[in-house]
Amino acid sequence: MLYPIIIAGGQGTRLWPISRKGEPKQIKPFLNGKTLLKKTYERLSVNIPGENIFLSTTSLLSDVIQKEIQNLPKGNIIIEPEPRGTAAALGLSLFRILKKDKDAIFVYINSDNFIQDEKEYHKILSIGEKIILQHPDRILLVGVKPDFPEIGYGYIKVGDMAGETDEHKFYSVEKFIEKPNIETANKFLESGNYLWNPTLIIARADVFLNFYKKHLPKMYDKLTEIVESPEKIEQIFPTIEATSVDCGILEKENNMFVLPADFGWMDIGHWKAIWDMYALGIDDNVEIGKHVHLDSRGNLIYSNRLVATIGLENMLVIDSHDALLVCPKNRAQDVKKIVEKLKQENKEDYL
CATH class of the missing domain: 3.90.550.10 (Spore Coat Polysaccharide Biosynthesis Protein SpsA; Chain A)
Known part of the structure; x- marks a missing residue:
């Protein structure tokens, strides 16, 4: 069971x-x-x-x-x-x-x-x-094929084939690496031997x-x-x-074994994942709320208020009732550092 x-x-x-x-x-x-x-x-x-x-x-x-x-x-x-x-x-x-x-x-x-x-x-x-x-x-770990060098995930180095069940092959795990740096993540992606x-x-x-x-x-x-x-x-x-x-x-x-999967x-x-989930193309603005723009592309806008942008590209604009986050999409993982900074500065009301 x-x-x-x-x-x-x-x-x-x-x-x-x-x-x-x-x-x-x-x-x-x-x-x-x-x-x-x-x-x-x-x-x-x-x-x-x-x-x-x-x-x-x-x-x-x-x-x-x-x-x-x-x-x-x-x-x-x-x-x-x-x-x-x-x-x-x-x-x-x-x-x-x-x-x-x-x-x-x-x-x-x-x-x-x-x-x-x-x-x-x-x-x-x-x-x-x-x-x-x-x-x-x-x-048994389930593994999915990586498609970019994400530093926020664990990586599974795939070893030899260990068996097959219901026409699905599974493999030994050579190594598990949690949250590598960007250089290591790039090497993992290029090698083709790693799964997320x-x-x-x-x-x-x-x-x-x-x-x-x-x-x-x-x-x-x-x-x-x-x-x-x-x-x-x-x-x-x-x-x-x-x-x-x-x-x-x-x-x-x-x-450990790993079972590759694709579901x-x-x-x-993080906020880029929200953009990834809803975006249909690389230049899509994902709007959760109200947004009017001129020549803006690839952004995530999350707000109950109207947000107007001009020439904004690949940014996160996240508006809450008492705080506003503006951040490049490729630095979405760093938002947690802002939270740490708020803790250090005793700004508990914003946590």
């Missing part, structure tokens, strides 16, 4: 100023009036019973997320007292799932992904589950927790203590080292 774990505790800093601390990107209606989280849940629930879908979030977001996904059983929502990275969020969720099913196979899913071909997506999840049933000691990691991880829950013992033993011990004494979560959880699954487990582990995946993690 496959158990999706939707990770929905992130802050979405690269989508500032629309994504904020108490209202991050996953609960913003970027997809034609639907939130990213709602769309993710609906996509999964087509083929998977609601009682088998789990969701991890933080106490800050738990109320608003429970209002957004009302069909999810309360026992399937794992609430962290504070963000400590995706490794801790996933680990806590795996313990919860094992209480329900000691033989559970899980799939890790981010709440902010856009999928064009949902039929193919479900087919890949089904094939992934079959591969783990055949190779229960392995981690859309953070789709499939494995047995008990086997994956063994990798915590191996690579994150202190975290494993603290998570075990929380499971044994749930009343201590407020004291113990904040002391867990903050790290991601990618850095804490995937970069360190060699016992029109997009990470809605």
